[in-house]
Amino acid sequence: MSIGVWQLLIVLAIVVLIFGVGKLPKAASDVAQGIKAFKRNMKDDDEVDQPVAPAHPPAKAPELIAAEKVAAERDRGPV
Template sequence: MGSFSIWHWLIVLVVVLLLFGRGKIPELMGDMAKGIKSFKKGMSDEDEDTTKTVEHQADEPIKDAAKPSKKKAG
């Protein structure tokens, strides 16, 4: 009772074909594939933007950190 027989799957397939029609299923799959491709492209574009790093030399002193701040308390 836990698994479906081949007849159950055939009936489900016929009902799906009647509801959506023969041409609608490939169209839906094509739209879904376009959406997945667009999502992947968007994720890769985001990764390229966030992976930009600033290169620096370890031997260079940091100029701004050595200066004392000139804030007046008041």
């Protein structure tokens, strides 16, 4: 089932009767702005989903640094 020319003309006539000829350009502009905003937000969501590497690695806790030093000294063996 496809929409024919007559069905489109009837829908257009109903839209003109409801909104009037003067409001159609503004309504079309509003719809276009809504579509642009939707696309922009979808693009922003795609960028958010991608993981971002941190600018600086997280600082190590002092306990972890001390444990690494002890492990390094143990692996080095006696002097």
